[in-house]
Amino acid sequence: xxxxxxxxxxxxxxxxxxxxxxxxxxxxxxxxxxxxxxxxxxxxxxxxxxxxxxxxxxxxxxxxxxxxxxxxxxxxxxxxxxxxxxxxxxxxxxxxxxxxxxxxxxxxxxxxxxxxxxxxxxxxxxxxxxxxxxxxxxxxxxxxxxxxxxxxxxxxxxxxxxxxxxxxxxxxxxxxxxxxxxxxxxxxxxxxxxxxxxxxxxxxxxxxxxxxxxxxxxxxxxxxxxxxxxxxxxxxxxxxxxxxxxxxxxxxxxxxxxxxxxxxxxxxxxxxxxxxxxxxxxxxxxxxxxxxxxxxxxxxxxxxxxxxxxxxxxxxxxxxxxxxxxxxxxxxxxxxxxxxxxxxxxxxxxxxxxxxxxxxxxxxxxxxxxxxxxxxxxxxxxxxxxxxxxxxxxxxxxxxxxxxxxxxxxxxxxxxxxxxxxxxxxxxxxxxxxxxxxxxxxxxxxxxxxxxxxxxxxxxxxxxxxxxxxxxxxxxxxxxxxxxxxxxxxxxxxxxxxxxxxxxxxxxxxxxxxxxxxxxxxxxxxxxxxxxxxxxxxxxxxxxxxxxxxxxxxxxxxxxxxxxxxxxxxxxxxxxxxxxxxxxxxxxxxxxxxxxxxxxxxxxxxxxxxxxxxxxxxxxxxxxxxxxxxxxxxxxxxxxxxxxxxxxxxxxxxxxxxxxxxxxxxxxxxxxxxxxxxxxxxxxxxxxxxxxxxxxxxxxxxxxxxxxxxxxxxxxxxxxxxxxxxxxxxxxxxxxxxxxxxxxxxxxxxxxxx
Numbered sequence: 001x002x003x004x005x006x007x008x009x010x011x012x013x014x015x016x017x018x019x020x021x022x023x024x025x026x027x028x029x030x031x032x033x034x035x036x037x038x039x040x041x042x043x044x045x046x047x048x049x050x051x052x053x054x055x056x057x058x059x060x061x062x063x064x065x066x067x068x069x070x071x072x073x074x075x076x077x078x079x080x081x082x083x084x085x086x087x088x089x090x091x092x093x094x095x096x097x098x099x100x101x102x103x104x105x106x107x108x109x110x111x112x113x114x115x116x117x118x119x120x121x122x123x124x125x126x127x128x129x130x131x132x133x134x135x136x137x138x139x140x141x142x143x144x145x146x147x148x149x150x151x152x153x154x155x156x157x158x159x160x161x162x163x164x165x166x167x168x169x170x171x172x173x174x175x176x177x178x179x180x181x182x183x184x185x186x187x188x189x190x191x192x193x194x195x196x197x198x199x200x201x202x203x204x205x206x207x208x209x210x211x212x213x214x215x216x217x218x219x220x221x222x223x224x225x226x227x228x229x230x231x232x233x234x235x236x237x238x239x240x241x242x243x244x245x246x247x248x249x250x251x252x253x254x255x256x257x258x259x260x261x262x263x264x265x266x267x268x269x270x271x272x273x274x275x276x277x278x279x280x281x282x283x284x285x286x287x288x289x290x291x292x293x294x295x296x297x298x299x300x301x302x303x304x305x306x307x308x309x310x311x312x313x314x315x316x317x318x319x320x321x322x323x324x325x326x327x328x329x330x331x332x333x334x335x336x337x338x339x340x341x342x343x344x345x346x347x348x349x350x351x352x353x354x355x356x357x358x359x360x361x362x363x364x365x366x367x368x369x370x371x372x373x374x375x376x377x378x379x380x381x382x383x384x385x386x387x388x389x390x391x392x393x394x395x396x397x398x399x400x401x402x403x404x405x406x407x408x409x410x411x412x413x414x415x416x417x418x419x420x421x422x423x424x425x426x427x428x429x430x431x432x433x434x435x436x437x438x439x440x441x442x443x444x445x446x447x448x449x450x451x452x453x454x455x456x457x458x459x460x461x462x463x464x465x466x467x468x469x470x471x472x473x474x475x476x477x478x479x480x481x482x483x484x485x486x487x488x489x490x491x492x493x494x495x496x497x498x499x500x501x502x503x504x505x506x507x508x509x510x511x512x513x514x515x516x517x518x519x520x521x522x523x524x525x526x527x528x529x530x531x532x533x534x535x536x537x538x539x540x541x542x543x544x545x546x547x548x549x550x551x552x553x554x555x556x557x558x559x560x561x562x563x564x565x566x567x568x569x570x571x572x573x574x575x576x577x578x579x580x581x582x583x584x585x586x587x588x589x590x591x592x593x594x595x596x597x598x599x600x601x602x603x604x605x606x607x608x609x610x611x612x613x614x615x616x617x618x619x620x621x622x623x624x625x626x627x628x629x630x631x632x633x634x635x636x637x638x639x640x641x642x643x644x645x646x647x648x649x650x651x652x653x654x655x656x657x658x659x660x661x662x663x664x665x666x667x668x669x670x671x672x673x674x675x676x677x678x679x680x681x682x683x684x685x686x687x688x689x690x691x692x693x694x695x696x697x698x699x700x701x702x703x704x705x706x707x708x709x710x711x712x713x714x715x716x717x718x719x720x721x722x723x724x725x726x727x728x729x730x731x732x733x734x735x736x737x738x739x740x741x742x743x744x745x746x747x748x749x750x751x752x753x754x
Contacts, residue, residue, distance in 0.1 A: 011052050012105055018045045019098050026090055033082035043072045049097065058110040060117050061100045067124045068093045074128065089123040096120045220313070223273055230263075230270045231559040234463055235578050237263040238556060242580030267463060267557070274314070278356050278365070279307030281320050285327060289352060292331050299338050299349040300331060306356035311363045315457055318437045319365070322430040326367045326453050327352070329427065334371030334451050344448065346370070359456075362481050368452040374445035376402040383408070395725045403443050407431040438574060440540060440591050464560060466587065468553040468579070469536060471519040475585040476549075477558055477577055478536060482590040484544065486552060487535040494533065499737045506721055507535065507546055508732060513719040515545040517597050522547070522572055522588075540591040547593070556580075560587065571596045622713050624692070625733060627706045629679030633738040634727075636703075638711060640743055642695040645702070646688045661702065668693070672704045676746050677726035677739060682706055694743065701747055710734065 022045050029038045050065035068090065074080045096117060103112035237259055244256040282304050293300045311319075335341075335350035342348050353368040380394045383405050394402070407427050434441045439457035458464065458481060466477040487509065489497055497508050498516070505516040516535065520526065535546040558577040563586070571592030579585050622638035651661045652670065659670040670691065674681040684706070691702040712733050718740060722730040726749075728740045 008056060012101055015049050015101055019094055022094050026087060029082050030087045039076045043076055046072060058104060061110045064093060064096060064117050064121055067121050071124055071128050086127055089127055092120050093124060226270050230267050231463060233263050234267055234557060234559050238580040274312050275310040276313050276316050277307060278309045278311060281316060281323060282307050282354060285354060288324060288327060292328060296331060297337060298331055298335050300335055300352050301349050302352050304354045309356040309358060309363060315437050318433060322433050325430050330367055330369040334369040336372050362456050362458055365455040366452055368450060370450040373447040373449055373451055374403050375447050379403060379405055398723055403445055463557055465555060466558045467555050469549040470551040470553060471549050475579060477585050477587045478538065482538045482540055484537040484539050487537060489533040491531055506737060513721040513730060515721055516548055517545060517593060518548045522593055538590045540594055543594045545594060621716055622711060623733060624711055625709045625738060627709050629674035630682045632679055633736055634741050635733060635738050636741050636743060640694055641692055643693040644708060645691045645693055647691060649687050649689060668700050668702045670702045670704055671746055671749050676749050677741060678724050703746060
């Protein structure tokens with residue numbers, strides 16, 4: 001019902017506007033009866049009203065406009081000429097249509113008994129049949145009555161009764177003066193009469209105010225101009241507020257505070273005028289899904305949630321193309337053929353879900369399907385074949401990174417080129433267009449279960465709240481949508497809280513490891529020695545990390561300005577703004593910084609991930625802690641260790657590129673742990689090598705290490721910091737950050753199997 005009411009409201013607004021134009025066109029057409037342009041415009045207007053009336057089941061309105069359309073058709077074809085006897089019924093038709101629209105607005109139907117439709121239809125038909133219809137203006141044509149005549153004033157009371165209050169000054173004052181001059185009342189009675197008149201006028205105004213009066217069409221360019229002006233006002237407000245902080249003029253401070261309030265309310269109001277529901281984009285999706293499903297031979301049930309979620313009009317326009325492509329991609333690559341789904345134990349009809357919602361000052365749009373999912377092994381294989389990545393890079397990438405290779409330019413897994421897919425273009429354009437409007441896109445998938453593509457975009461690009469920070473002599477802004485918290489560490493806390501992992505600092509924060517990025521490094525300077533730390537904890541998608549800055553100033557609403565083309569290629573900056581002192585501050589691109597500095601994912605979100613599962617997820621686990629790669633620490637579950645051995649270097653033999661030793665009447669393949677987990681192997685002068693022997697059934701593997709450090713019985717709190725090929729993540733063991741070895745990956749490198 002809400003959708004029907006919205007459609008009817010739009011129909012009423014558009015129809016009233018068209019009727020106003022129709023009045024002008026008909027009068028002009030009488031002056032220029034041969035104008036094809038005017039006839040075409042009038043015909044289109046009546047045709048539109050007729051078609052929509054039929055769709056909404058307004059039968060009287062449809063019947064009236066249908067006859068009027070037939071008459072206009074003859075005028076357009078030259079069979080009739082626009083004369084006075086023809087114009088009058090057409091103008092009366094316009095009045096009657098307007099009255100029926102008023103009935104629709106008031107009662108929801110066009111069945112109002114006081115609107116005489118039959119007389120107008122008869123007059124129109126008479127003209128159509130070639131008769132010179134005798135036209136009499138109805139006494140109440142289209143519900144319009146003659147204005148009432150003003151009664152004679154026989155007494156002051158009669159004059160007071162007939163006066164209508166239409167404003168606060170003129171008529172009210174006139175009423176009071178008349179009553180005082182005639183001496184008919186007291187001051188109290190005058191005040192009471194004025195109040196009653198005003199209340200009556202307000203009630204009448206509210207009664208008259210309808211859907212047409214409550215809306216106005218404004219040119220988009222005017223709205224854009226207003227947004228720019230409000231942006232300049234916000235900049236000026238910021239400058240005034242900063243200047244008033246150092247003055248003692250209390251009146252100036254009050255005026256500045258009032259300016260701050262008014263500017264904020266004006267900004268909020270103007271931004272609302274540009275907000276539109278995402279349902280405007282989704283309205284086309286059912287047809288797209290239906291047509292593509294038929295073309296591909298799929299059966300798909302489309303579900304849409306959150307169509308009322310609003311975002312800026314400019315962002316909505318930019319989002320149309322990417323969303324359409326993601327929906328097409330879900331049908332083409334995700335949802336299987338009905339027979340394949342049934343064979344896999346699924347229903348024949350696939351499910352495609354579009355969902356949008358607000359989260360942390362952003363709009364999140366999800367496109368989910370219950371299809372076959374994305375096979376990371378296939379993605380990696382195709383990526384290597386097409387030169388997108390090297391085999392070595394693939395070995396070091398985690399599953400999620402491999403899945404997101406589909407956004408690389410030129411990448412496609414399609415075996416043949418069709419008019420739907422296979423050209424290797426599209427997904428890279430999707431990411432580019434979304435990132436251009438300050439958004440991010442991420443793909444998550446499980447083989448055989450389905451895929452979810454998550455798009456995050458800001459509510460607006462014009463004015464955003466931001467945290468202002470300082471580094472050196474420069475000022476930078478961090479969008480508040482990316483802000484999680486602020487952390488301050490003094491010198492005494494640094495030693496126990498900050499460590500280094502693979503050469504990069506990490507903060508142990510409430511039991512989790514948080515990667516740190518120095519703002520100095522972001523700017524291309526040398527990372528300073530930390531004496532104290534001010535950390536801005538930020539998040540973009542599932543990435544959480546800390547940016548170390550010199551100082552934190554305050555939060556402000558900033559006006560986003562585009563940066564010059566010289567800086568557009570830098571992933572560090574998303575735009576610029578002008579601060580209160582007139583200086584330019586660059587806006588940091590948090591996802592860009594995370595990507596450029598290879599920040600690990602899901603730091604504080606998955607305290608017990610695959611590594612924890614590998615250790616049994618018990619309350620405590622016995623771990624063998626090893627030294628490997630020149631002082632780095634790694635660990636293996638003690639239960640996976642069969643023996644600790646030392647072999648003479650001259651016992652190591654080679655078979656191709658593989659190393660092995662003869663061991664217990666068999667061959668023990670060797671894997672050097674340091675290069676297997678992405679570290680540089682230590683250069684040692686010893687003639688002995690330390691080996692951890694792992695056995696599984698009848699198969700064995702020897703893992704070459706530097707030395708065994710200790711055995712710890714601990715509860716593992718795993719972080720994805722340091723996660724890479726051969727390493728499941730890291731944990732704090734024995735007060736040191738330690739890599740958790742992916743034993744399966746190491747065994748696979750040996751070729752021995754597990």
